[in-house]
Amino acid sequence: DQQVKQNSPSLSVQEGRISILNCDYTNSMFDYFLWYKKYPAEGPTFLISISSIKDKNEDGRFTVFLNKSAKHLSLHIVPSQPGDSAVYFCAVLSQGGSEKLVFGKGTKLTVNP
Amino acid sequence: GAGVSQTPSNKVTEKGKYVELRCDPISGHTALYWYRQSLGQGPEFLIYFQGTGAADDSGLPNDRFFAVRPEGSVSTLKIQRTERGDSAVxxxxxxxxxxxxxxxxxxxxxxxx
Incomplete structure (x- = not known):
């Protein structure tokens, strides 16, 4: 039973356009959300995070939006660049003493020149 | 500064053998986590250390898996009697x-x- 769902396995966009990656979660008690980017043969690299007390966090070309009522978050990349091509993982922090991350299955983003 | 390092980068073994995987965390980081990623999946939590003690080992799949962090820095994940299903990153x-x-x-x- 997946607690974190990324329903789009892949996404292809043109360089310069916006990329929107989506993530849904099931547990309304989750209160910290992260996006990681992963290149082949490398470990996941932290990209951006958001706490449940906010609905938006921006860092340069990357913005994460959180809709708590819908249990949905999204990552916007604008403008998209070919170097952004990677697998993007949504993760939530499962608290209650553990601090473990629960990941979605990832979305492979391809940015075409 | 140096990031998290892991050795070896690749390990090939035969079914039934014992393996040890090493992790050297970022200097000063007190929390250390092990995850396992199978093809097409997001990382899945195995175990979490706070200092020297395992604060949460609920993700270890069975008693063939064990991890230690004796001095609160480097950690070793140990897998006994390896099975083909243990193949992962x-x-x-x-x-x-x-x-x-x-x-x-x-x-x-x-x-x-």
Missing amino acids: YLCASSSPPVSTQYFGPGTRLTVL
Whole structure:
């Protein structure tokens, strides 16, 4: 039973356009959300995070939006660049003493020149 | 500064053998995590250390898996009697609570023949 769902396995966009990656979660008690980017043969690299007390966090070309009522978050990349091509993982922090991350299955983003 | 390092980067072993995977966290990070990533999946939590003690080992799949962190820094994940289903990329991450962001190493790709 997946607690974190990324329903789009892949996404292809043109360089310069916006990329929107989506993530849904099931547990309304989750209160910290992260996006990681992963290149082949490398470990996941932290990209951006958001706490449940906010609905938006921006860092340069990357913005994460959180809709708590819908249990949905999204990552916007604008403008998209070919170097952004990677697998993007949504993760939530499962608290209650553990601090473990629960990941979605990832979305492979391809940015075409 | 140096990131999380993991050795070896690749490990090929035969079914039934014993393997050890090493993780060297970011200096000063008190929390250390092990995850396992199978093909087409997101990383899945195995175990979490706070200092020297395992604060949460609920993700270890069975008693063939064991991890230690004797001095609160380097950690070793040990797998006994390896099975083909253990083949995956084993990822290590560290963090410095109360900051929740986890930083990942490049992973060890384990192949059990």
